[in-house]
Amino acid sequence: MAVVIRLARLGAKRKPHHKIVVTEKTRPRDGRFIEEIGYYDPSKKPALVKIDQERVAFWLSEGALPTPTVESILKNQKIPLKVKKGGK
Helix, strand or coil: CEEEEEEEEEEEEEEEEEEEEECCCCCCCCCCCCCCEEECCCCCCCCEEECCCCHHHHHHHHEECCHHHHHHHHHHCCCCCCCCCCCC
């Protein structure tokens, strides 16, 4: 089972906001997910980002791969992408 950290779209037409979720790679974009670990609203200035850093570290240590967009968000929030096995 390949696990990824990616965005799930919410909101109305032309008013998007996103959940940052952990899901299987084969699931649809807005389909069932394993865990919600954050929120991203690009329509605010500056963009509103809320992320549970402990859960991100846990999932990265378990081998979850962030999508390029989520990787960019994590870098902007200064969350390390390299985590030792065991989540510490």
